[in-house]
Amino acid sequence: MCRVWNAADAELSDYRIILGIMDELTVALGQVIEYRRLARGYSWRTLADRSGVSANTVRNLERGVRSARINIAARIAVGLGVPLSRLVRQAERRRARLRDLAPVTDAAGRAGRVQR
Numbered sequence: 001m002c003r004v005w006n007a008a009d010a011e012l013s014d015y016r017i018i019l020g021i022m023d024e025l026t027v028a029l030g031q032v033i034e035y036r037r038l039a040r041g042y043s044w045r046t047l048a049d050r051s052g053v054s055a056n057t058v059r060n061l062e063r064g065v066r067s068a069r070i071n072i073a074a075r076i077a078v079g080l081g082v083p084l085s086r087l088v089r090q091a092e093r094r095r096a097r098l099r100d101l102a103p104v105t106d107a108a109g110r111a112g113r114v115q116r
Helices: 007-039 044-051 055-063 070-080 084-101
Strands: none
Touching: 007 055, 007 070, 007 084, 044 055, 044 070, 055 070, 070 084
């Protein structure tokens, strides 16, 4: 769990950091799904048909608008022909790279740093 340097809001900030990490992971997973879909030459509809989910679900996951439940992510992994663990591992790596590029701010929008 991450700790924010601002000790006064530590509990609230910890919660926001956890939510931020999940948002980052949602975006990263969507990017990984999109990359793999395009690499195979699949349209949204093709991946949806192969996965048994709607094209709208695939589109929203790729855009980071919707978080994937584990069963939906597993279906998409099958549709892409890769293990779910590989998608998640690639999303974690992608999230870490995105985090390294993004500035860190506290709940009030002030620049700071996160201690891990």
